[in-house]
Amino acid sequence: MAKHRQKNKAVAKEIAYERITYLFDVAGREYADSPERSNRYVSLAKRIGMRYRVSLPQELKRKMCKGCGSFLSPGSNCRVRLKNGRLTITCMNCNRVQRYLLEGGRAESKESPTNENRS
Numbered sequence: 001m002a003k004h005r006q007k008n009k010a011v012a013k014e015i016a017y018e019r020i021t022y023l024f025d026v027a028g029r030e031y032a033d034s035p036e037r038s039n040r041y042v043s044l045a046k047r048i049g050m051r052y053r054v055s056l057p058q059e060l061k062r063k064m065c066k067g068c069g070s071f072l073s074p075g076s077n078c079r080v081r082l083k084n085g086r087l088t089i090t091c092m093n094c095n096r097v098q099r100y101l102l103e104g105g106r107a108e109s110k111e112s113p114t115n116e117n118r119s
Ligand SMILES: [Zn+2]
Pocket: 065, 066, 067, 068, 069, 070, 091, 092, 093, 094, 095, 096
C-alpha cells in the first residue's frame, strides 16, 4: 500500500499549494471585515504548508508576519518600504521587521516603488 503513495503525494502537494493560495486570497479579501479571520486563514495556510512540506511562495510569505503570524495588509497593520532593492516589511502588531531582497539585487531606477502601498 505504501508504494502507491508517491503519486498521491505530488497531487496532495498541488492541492495544498492551491489551498494555500486560496486561503491567502480570501484572507486579503476579508481583512477589511475581519482581520482576525484573516489571521486564522493564514495560520491555516501555514499549517497546510508544513503538513505537506510545501513552502509558501515568496509573495505570500510577505503577506504574513513571521513573528506573530498575522496577515499583513499594507497600509493597515504593516509598513512596506523599498530601499536599495530591499523590501522591508514591518509588522505593526509585534514590530517584527522582515527584509526581502528583490530580484535583480539593487534597484537602480528611482521610479517610485508604489507596490502595494495604497493608503
Ligand atoms: Zn507580527
